[in-house]
Structures are given as structure tokens and as C-alpha cells.
Amino acid sequence: MAESSRWLRTDEQSAWRKLAAVTVLLPAALEAQLQRDADLTHFGYWVLAMLSEAPDHAMRMSELAAQTFGSQSRLSHLVARMERRGWVQRSRVSEDGRGYRAALTPAGYAKLVESAPAHAAEVAHIFDGLTPEQVAILDELCAVILRRLEAATNASPA
Amino acid sequence: MAESSRWLRTDEQSAWRKLAAVTVLLPAALEAQLQRDADLTHFGYWVLAMLSEAPDHAMRMSELAAQTFGSQSRLSHLVARMERRGWVQRSRVSEDGRGYRAALTPAGYAKLVESAPAHAAEVAHIFDGLTPEQVAILDELCAVILRRLEAATNASPA
DNA sequence: CAAGATTGATCGTTCAATCTTA
DNA sequence: TAAGATTGAACGATCAATCTTG
Numbered sequence: 001m002a003e004s005s006r007w008l009r010t011d012e013q014s015a016w017r018k019l020a021a022v023t024v025l026l027p028a029a030l031e032a033q034l035q036r037d038a039d040l041t042h043f044g045y046w047v048l049a050m051l052s053e054a055p056d057h058a059m060r061m062s063e064l065a066a067q068t069f070g071s072q073s074r075l076s077h078l079v080a081r082m083e084r085r086g087w088v089q090r091s092r093v094s095e096d097g098r099g100y101r102a103a104l105t106p107a108g109y110a111k112l113v114e115s116a117p118a119h120a121a122e123v124a125h126i127f128d129g130l131t132p133e134q135v136a137i138l139d140e141l142c143a144v145i146l147r148r149l150e151a152a153t154n155a156s157p158a
Numbered sequence: 159m160a161e162s163s164r165w166l167r168t169d170e171q172s173a174w175r176k177l178a179a180v181t182v183l184l185p186a187a188l189e190a191q192l193q194r195d196a197d198l199t200h201f202g203y204w205v206l207a208m209l210s211e212a213p214d215h216a217m218r219m220s221e222l223a224a225q226t227f228g229s230q231s232r233l234s235h236l237v238a239r240m241e242r243r244g245w246v247q248r249s250r251v252s253e254d255g256r257g258y259r260a261a262l263t264p265a266g267y268a269k270l271v272e273s274a275p276a277h278a279a280e281v282a283h284i285f286d287g288l289t290p291e292q293v294a295i296l297d298e299l300c301a302v303i304l305r306r307l308e309a310a311t312n313a314s315p316a
Numbered sequence: 317c318a319a320g321a322t323t324g325a326t327c328g329t330t331c332a333a334t335c336t337t338a
Numbered sequence: 339t340a341a342g343a344t345t346g347a348a349c350g351a352t353c354a355a356t357c358t359t360g
Contacts, residue, residue: 005275012285015293018300020204023181024227025307041328046178062342069182074329076344081328098337098342117163122310127170129306134299135173141288141296142176148287149183152280199350220320232351234322239350256320256359 026126033122038115043070044078045119048087048112051104058103060093087111184284191280196273201228202236203277206245206270209262216261218251245269 008016027042034040040048046068051057059067065075079102082088087108093099104112127135166174185200192198198206204226209215217225223233237260240246245266251257262270285293 005279006282007278008282008285011290011293011297012282015297015300016281016285018297018304019184021227022300022303022307023185025304026177027181028227029307029310043328060342061344065343069179069186071330072343073331073345077328080344093342096338096342100343120165121163123174124164124166124170125310126303126306127166127174129302130299132169134302135169137295138299139169139173139176141292141299142173142180144287144292145180145284146176146183148284149180149187152187152283201350218320219322223321229352230321231323231353235350238322251320254320254360258321 030119030122034115034119037118038111040111040115041078043068043074044082045112045115047075047078047082048104048108049116051088051102052109052112056103057109058101061090061100061102064102082108188277188280192273192277195276196269198269198273199236201226201232202240203270203273205233205236205240206262206266207274209246209260210267210270214261215267216259219248219258219260222260240266 030042034042034045038045047064050064050067051059061075061079062072064070064079065072068075070078079088079090083090087105088102089105090100090102093101130138188200192200192203196203205222208222208225209217219233219237220230222228222237223230226233228236237246237248241248245263246260247263248258248260251259288296
């Protein structure tokens with residue numbers, strides 16, 4: 001907790017303001033699109049997408065939480081809502097009786113397939129402004145930032 | 159609404175996954191730090207910071223909303239909470255009787271000054287992983303993305 | 317009536333507590 | 339007792355409705 005407390009340089013401040021704006025406006029844009037076109041949260045869409053890519057369209061709750069960077073509680077509430085909507089179904093894991101397995105229903109898969117194109121178009125629209133070189137640079141830059149973030153998260157306990 | 163619906167290339171998908179992760183983990187890290195050290199939301203901190211940089215430590219509600227990319231409703235609720243905490247005080251604008259002016263109190267300014275170093279350190283920690291060249295590139299890349307986002311937002315109405 | 321701002325209801329997330337199985 | 343997961347209360351954001359002033 002006793003930080004060496006350095007300040008940001010001018011160039012860092014400029015970049016930070018823009019990056020902060022991106023982390024606000026980008027999610028907001030995707031949220032708005034999915035809400036409008038599919039009555040879906042961005043996080044909810046992400047969960048449907050993850051399940052659709054998994055073997056048998058199913059995943060353990062804990063694994064789903066880990067891969068989406070969400071808490072178990074968050075996933076539990078969300079999947080409960082999706083189960084009510086008929087898109088997912090939970091069942092106990094045969095091996096480990098403590099675990100639950102969330103599986104996409106046909107209706108859930110249909111929902112994803114139906115809402116994917118408009119969402120992909122929204123994301124593609126962002127990338128249309130970047131050259132392939134810039135996409136590569138963006139990829140690497142994000143990778144560096146992610147490493148810093150993960151390091152910070154895991155370094156918390158002494 | 160009739161999108162030409164293009165899909166993402168492989169390199170774009172890779173970059174998109176990382177960028178999406180950043181937009182989730184970066185705000186989460188800042189949120190956690192501010193919550194833990196200052197019992198403050200990142201958005202709340204941002205509002206205090208904007209006010210502190212404004213002339214007389216005060217701003218119109220509508221301007222505050224615009225500069226933080228928040229809705230008027232969001233700002234209204236937030237400032238009401240901050241007023242209860244004694245950090246901000248609202249008063250009518252003399253020129254335009256419809257408007258409200260939110261002003262930082264001494265206690266509010268003290269709260270910001272007190273919580274700034276730890277927060278700055280958290281942000282600086284992210285940038286420590288980047289070379290000055292990379293910071294410059296990040297700045298430009300974010301600028302491009304922001305232009306796309308703003309264009310998309312303003313192009314909505316036909 | 318339009319613009320600036322607030323209010324109350326509703327929705328999703330977090331936090332702490334709980335339940336069940338290993 | 340710990341791990342996987344759920345539950346209910348509390349908090350913050352959004353949405354629609356309202357109030358007030360231009």
C-alpha cells in the first residue's frame with residue numbers, strides 16, 4: 001500500500017484520457033446496440049458466445065466465470081435469468097457433485113445466431129478505421145497492458 | 159440498420175478479444191483500488207477530478223454530464239449522493255434559471271487530494287510497462303477508435 | 317413547447333451469508 | 339474444513355415520467 005506514487009508524464013496523461021474514454025464509450029456502444037437489437041447485455045451475449053464455442057455447447061459454471069472474468073455470483077444470477085428465458089439449462093456435474101454444468105438450449109443457440117450478425121457489424125465498424133498494421137499494433141499493445149493488469153491482480157496478497 | 163454485415167478477420171478477432179478484455183479488466187482494477195482505498199467509484203472520482211480542474215471548482219450539471227460521457231440522470235443521482243456526503247453543493251445558475259451549478263466543497267477537494275496519489279500510482283503502474291514510443295502509438299490508436307465511436311453515435315438518426 | 321435537471325421504478329452487479337458436497 | 343455454487347440485501351445505472359424555467 002505504500003506506493004512510490006509517481007505521477008504521469010504529459011504524454012502519458014494524454015494517452016490515459018483517451019484510453020479511459022475508450023473503456024467507457026466502447027462498452028457503451030456495444031451495450032446500446034445489443035440492447036436495442038437483441039434485448040441482450042454485452043456480458044450476456046458474451047456468455048452465450050462462450051457456450052456456443054464449447055464442446056456440447058456446455059460449460060461448468062466456475063469455468064464460465066473464469067473465462068468471462070466474472071464473479072461466480074454474477075454468473076449465477078445471469079444464468080438463472082437466462083434459464084428463465086429458456087436459453088440455458090443447468091444440471092449437476094456427474095464427476096464432481098458440487099459443480100453445475102450450464103448448457104445452451106436450441107432456443108439459446110438460435111438467439112445467439114440471430115443476434116450475432118448485427119453485433120459483428122458493430123464491432124467490425126470499429127476496426128474498419130484501422131489498417132492491418134494498426135490492428136497488429138493494437139493487439140500487441142493490449143497484450144502488454146493485460147500482462148500488467150494480471151500481474152497487479154495476482155500480486156495483491158503478500 | 160441493414161448492415162452489410164461483414165465478419166472479422168483472424169487478426170481482427172485476436173485484437174478484439176484482447177481489447178475487450180482490457181475494457182473489462184482495466185475499469186475493474188481501478189474500481190477495486192478506489193473502492194478499497196477511498197470508498198469511491200471510478201466515475202465518482204472522475205467527477206471530483208473534473209470539478210477540481212474547473213474554474214472556481216464548479217461546473218454546470220449538463221456540462222459535467224457531457225464531459226464525463228454520463229447521462230444527466232446519472233450525474234443527478236451521483237451528485238445528490240455526493241452532496242449528502244458533503245463533497246459537493248448545488249445552486250441555481252444565475253444567468254439561466256433552469257440550470258444547476260455543482261461546486262466542490264473544501265471537504266470534497268480534500269477527499270480528492272487525499273485519494274489521488276494511490277489512484278495515480280495504480281494508473282502509472284499500467285504505463286510502466288510501455289515505452290514512450292508505445293505510449294505515443296497507444297494515444298494515436300485510441301484517437302482513431304474514438305473517432306469511429308463518435309461517428310457511429312452521431313450517425314444514428316437518419 | 318423545448319431545455320435543464322430531478323425523481324421513482326426497475327434492472328444488473330457486488331457483497332456477505334448460506335447451502336451442499338468433497 | 340474447503341470448494342463450487344446459490345441467495346438476498348444493498349448499491350449504482352438506466353429508463354420513462356415529471357417538474358421548472360426559457
